[in-house]
Amino acid sequence: MSFISRGFHGRRDDEVDPKRVPPGQYVTHDFPVLSAGPTPHTPLEEWTFSIVNGDERKTWTWDELRALPNEEVTVDIHCVTRWSKLDTTWQGVSVDTLLDQVEHDSPFVLAFCDGGYTTNLPLEDVSGGKAWVAFGYDGEPLDPEHGGPARLLVPHLYFWKSAKWVRGLELRDEDEPGFWETYGYHSYGDPWREQRYAGD
């Protein structure tokens, strides 16, 4: 890489451990919002979360989901639009807890959401303590703008995989591209390998 931007010096953030920031990212202290459309507002009494496996469907109401054991996790998050936010604290139910209540052997999931948004993930990336259905942020209920009442939280992948307004997971034998993946974004989205777009 021999290209140099004439006159560019950059603004390094001395307070940030560079090992925590993936390539091409910068650390923000705000919490920016990115969504493709209007923010949905599903009333909690109508809200459900489902795991769909072929013709079978296991469904939890809001109260049932909230009655499950939940965890508080502190993680770094990385948005494909280049901001990273360190040490964010979430409350949610581990996806393992939900999957434990379903018979399954599918290698992929497609998360589905209010508003029609979907995103695809390998099952192994949403199990083994790597993913949550998060309903709290920083000790407060999750704001609708940020995906409330509940969003998927998969912090080791770019944040579009942490689908807002999530309503369930469809277990799949084959990997099917979700919303942004259909529009040219990477199918897997590992920030440490800078997998932003298809082919990266």
Add this chain to the structure above:
Amino acid sequence: MARAAVRGRLTWQIAKVADVVDETARVRTLVLDVPDWPGHAAGQHLDVRLTAEDGYRAERSYSIASAPGEPLAITVERLDDGEVSPYLTEELRGGDALELRGPVGGYFVWDAVDGGPLLLVAGGSGIVPLRAILRHRRRTGSEVAVRLLYSSRSPGDVIYRSELAEPAGGVDVVQTLTREQPDGWTGYARRVDAALLGEVAWPAEQEPLAFVCGPTSFVETVASGLVALGYPPTRVKTERFGATGGR
């Protein structure tokens, strides 16, 4: 809806700055000469990568300001606490090289075959991808009816001022200046809210297609307002930028 999916791998390319145009005191358009630009759809963006002499890099995305087929251009607003936008708006000169790749994004796009009527709502530099849509409409001879609602703080913050003063036939430009208005101002002088949208937006019965771009709170207000007016959420496409000092 036509899908302008990105095909194949997006490789970094060296563009040459062919021209710079100062739009406002804080906003500059960079016209870029890219030998192998694959073409783009109106509304897409591109990625810019800056590299310092010691190898330090910073990347950001910018909306494309030009229509498909026109010389490639981006319009950048300088953020005082930004890292990349001050370089692009103050340091970069005509003849300089700039590393970029794109186009990126295939949802917030409009093609003439997508029809309308179109409602375009911009807050601040959110006008940039909507300008690409307007220019694309003009270039293709589309007769789709358009209303543009554009909110700026003061007269000096209006981007593409002369261009918007002479819209193509079938394009209504409605502006609001929220903090400071010139003498004799006949446009709106308040922030965009549900009531203002009710006065300006196409009725939902006309099955309009809306594109909304601006700061997060602006987009949130407008998108919710349009849904309340009966717009189906799938007909309201949004692009938001947070005040993160990043752009």
